[in-house]
Amino acid sequence: MDQANPYIASARRDARAGLRDIAPAAIAAVPIGLLFGAVAVTKGLSPAEVALMSALVFAGGAQFAAIETWTSPAPVLALAFGTFLINVRHVLMGASLSPKADLSRGGKLAAFFFLTDESWALAERRALDRPVTGAYWAAMAAVLYFNWVVSTTLGAVLGSLLGDPARFGADFAFTALFIGLVASFGRSRVTLVTVAASAAVAALVHRFVGAPWHVASGALAGIAAAYLAAGEGSSRP
Amino acid sequence: MSIDATNLLAILAMALVTYATRIAGLFVADRLALTGRAKAAFDAIPPAVLVAVIAPTALNSGWPEAIAAAIAAVAAFRLPLLATVAVGVAAVVLLRGIM
Helix, strand or coil, rough: HHHHHHHHHHHHHHHHHHHHHHHHHHHHHHHHHHHHHHHHHCCCCCHHHHHHHHHCCCHHHHCCCCCCHCCCCHHHHHHHHHHHHHHHHHHHHHHHHHHHHEHHHHHHHHHHHCCCHHHHHHHHHHCCCCCHHHHHHHHHHHHHHHHHHHHHHHHHHHHHHCCCHHHHCCHHHHHHHHHHHHHCCCCCCCHHHHHHHHHHHHHHHHHHCCCCCCHHHHHHHHHHHHHHHHCHHCCCC | CCCCHHHHHHHHHHHHHHHHHHHCCHHHCCCCCCCCHHHHHHHHHHHHHHHHHHHHHHHCCCHHHHHHHHHHHHHHHHCCHHHHHHHHHHHHHCCCHHH
């Protein structure tokens, strides 16, 4: 068993790092989860349905968008298509993270059920100088998942007791969190051009076309800008 | 604590679509071996997606949100993540109060 000890020790260390890294995102997600549950109940969902949706879908942005367009009976195909448009970014995120994750194919198929903006962004940042291990990912995923299911269900049960979350700025926590995550990718010229292009196009598309088209178009504009800004010179190996 | 049949169907459809997007990346990643500009474009995916998701809130909601986003961006280069969130949230509450 001696040979196994270094692995267990490093797994524990990675799990602790995962817990430490995800803590701010998990705390920031609590008011957002409470808000989601409270809004969902006003649209006619039961607390059980809110819990089920959070447990099976586990995607805040898509869940908020779905709730905004929810009617009774539920427009199943429209909801599925809206969910696809908002979550299609996962394809790029998964493709980017997959080679950096120290997991088997089967492990990734299970692990990526828990892929979220937050855990993905943190894993990408960690991958800049360390491999992303199963222990690191599992710790983040477990905390965020439990946190989201519990906070959204609690929001649904408490419902109208909460009042308006905008009063204490809870609606802005998600934005501030993402700004903090973007900053961790540095401020090289290429990154700054990427951020400017993505922000401008996403804001314009959101204003003149509407959600959820801004996510895909803004992201593609940022990626194209990075391609152009990197220039021919960077094609040297 | 009831679950309506149509609601259940909608939730299952959302779950299926979401899981498909989450694992689709696994099947394209292995075929990529990138260098140069293509690598720069691929490396730009994380910040590009994150910014696109929050851009409407930061830029289209109004002055309090836009200024709070700028303050959070300045804080982000100097403070840890949770402090950045705290500064951003405090700024937006304050600015909404005075604007």
